[in-house]
Amino acid sequence: MNNLIIKNIKSLIQTEEQHIPYVAGSDMAKLPVINNAWLEVKDGLIKDYGSMSDFSAQQFARDAEVIDASDRLVLPAWCDSHTHLVYPKSRDVEYVDKIKGLSYEEIAARGGGILNSAKLMQTASEDQLFEDAMQRLQEIIRWGTGAVEIKSGYGLTLESELKMLRVIRRLKEASPLTIKSSFLGAHSIPMEYRGKQEEYVDLVINEMLPAVAKEDLADYVDVFCDVGFFTVEDTDRILNAAAKYGLTPKIHANELDYSGGIQVGVQHNALSVDHLEFTGDDEIKALLNSGTMPTILPGAAFFLNMAYAPARKMMDAGLPVALASDFNPGSSPSGNMQLIMSMGSVLYRMLPEEVINAVTKNTAYAMGIDKELGSIMKGKKANLVITKPIPGIEYLPYAYGENKVETTILNGVIIK
Ligand SMILES: N=CN[C@@H](CCC(=O)O)C(=O)O
Numbered sequence: 001m002n003n004l005i006i007k008n009i010k011s012l013i014q015t016e017e018q019h020i021p022y023v024a025g026s027d028m029a030k031l032p033v034i035n036n037a038w039l040e041v042k043d044g045l046i047k048d049y050g051s052m053s054d055f056s057a058q059q060f061a062r063d064a065e066v067i068d069a070s071d072r073l074v075l076p077a078w079c080d081s082h083t084h085l086v087y088p089k090s091r092d093v094e095y096v097d098k099i100k101g102l103s104y105e106e107i108a109a110r111g112g113g114i115l116n117s118a119k120l121m122q123t124a125s126e127d128q129l130f131e132d133a134m135q136r137l138q139e140i141i142r143w144g145t146g147a148v149e150i151k152s153g154y155g156l157t158l159e160s161e162l163k164m165l166r167v168i169r170r171l172k173e174a175s176p177l178t179i180k181s182s183f184l185g186a187h188s189i190p191m192e193y194r195g196k197q198e199e200y201v202d203l204v205i206n207e208m209l210p211a212v213a214k215e216d217l218a219d220y221v222d223v224f225c226d227v228g229f230f231t232v233e234d235t236d237r238i239l240n241a242a243a244k245y246g247l248t249p250k251i252h253a254n255e256l257d258y259s260g261g262i263q264v265g266v267q268h269n270a271l272s273v274d275h276l277e278f279t280g281d282d283e284i285k286a287l288l289n290s291g292t293m294p295t296i297l298p299g300a301a302f303f304l305n306m307a308y309a310p311a312r313k314m315m316d317a318g319l320p321v322a323l324a325s326d327f328n329p330g331s332s333p334s335g336n337m338q339l340i341m342s343m344g345s346v347l348y349r350m351l352p353e354e355v356i357n358a359v360t361k362n363t364a365y366a367m368g369i370d371k372e373l374g375s376i377m378k379g380k381k382a383n384l385v386i387t388k389p390i391p392g393i394e395y396l397p398y399a400y401g402e403n404k405v406e407t408t409i410l411n412g413v414i415i416k
């Protein structure tokens with residue numbers, strides 16, 4: 001494995017001497033930085049880093065590749081803790097319906113939305129799904145993502161859910177990205193179960209979960225707990241059943257209403273609750289000191305033209321906030337985490353330091369990989385971005401639409 005020395009780094013961002021799992025409240029506006037820095041990568045890991053004033057070329061292996069990062073920033077690669085990037089086809093037709101004024105719930109109620117993708121999923125080939133998803137992964141690497149969580153949930157039948165999860169397993173093996181998988185059998189209620197959705201919940205619990213666990217296909221379990229989708233009771237039943245297989249929840253909550261999703265997630269020690277447009281004082285109280293990462297998905301709120309989660313209120317109350325892409329064909333057809341950072345700043349009034357914490361440390365925690373990724377720390381995986389020459393961290397959310405990443409390094413290897 002080749003070793004790297006990155007020298008003359010204008011600013012080395014998000015350094016960490018001792019591991020802290022996530023940052024919360026007013027600490028989110030703090031970002032550890034070393035200006036004029038170097039960093040050494042060995043065997044795929046961060047070996048050491050420091051200030052150029054202490055740099056001496058002799059201390060490094062002679063065969064190390066040296067990168068001059070003058071005028072450039074080096075950061076941990078983004079961790080995207082919420083995506084649905086295995087899907088059969090775009091849903092641009094619904095997009096026009098949305099422009100004409102149909103709501104997300106209206107589109108879902110007439111069999112569009114998630115059910116539209118689920119119909120196509122039944123006949124999609126595993127190889128095609130894999131190839132399309134690999135392309136999407138290449139694309140997000142170019143935008144600086146180094147780790148990604150991917151959900152099932154466009155299958156909604158035993159076979160198709162397993163098919164999606166097997167595709168994710170292949171992606172884990174084939175891609176240099178760090179990938180986590182979530183089983184989301186309870187993403188929508190199939191038409192044939194409308195009016196008797198507890199029978200679909202039975203299917204998720206009695207047939208899907210055991211099969212997923214038997215093949216060890218999922219790292220986490222997810223439920224869409226919201227109006228028109230799964231109730232608090234459904235969610236409680238599924239999460240209880242999943243716990244027997246050791247599956248920790250990461251759930252969709254409070255996107256469409258005060259659904260109780262946040263509270264039921266916290267009760268089940270969810271690693272994260274995601275969306276959170278409808279978050280009030282009770283929800284904030286439930287989240288405080290819970291260990292559950294509140295995760296906002298700006299792409300979906302923007303694309304669906306919905307209310308924005310109260311990020312500032314949450315941080316003022318002392319909560320951490322994570323930002324993820326929600327890359328999916330229906331409500332957020334982009335996995336560009338730099339755009340998510342710009343949305344974080346413009347739409348949620350988050351400072352550049354806050355958005356960087358929200359897409360590195362806090363998303364690493366939200367996907368259970370904070371001990372290996374999310375910061376520049378000795379011994380962590382060398383998943384890094386080197387920016388183009390840019391003035392400073394403010395430029396990252398400021399220059400929306402522009403790719404500020406020049407080089408992505410995964411496992412210590414420069415990705416071409
Ligand atoms: N809100 C629920 N699920 C997805 C939407 C998926 C879709 O519309 O295909 C989301 O996170 O936005």
Ligand SMILES: [Zn+2]
Nearest residue numbers: 082084252326
């Ligand atoms: Zn989602």
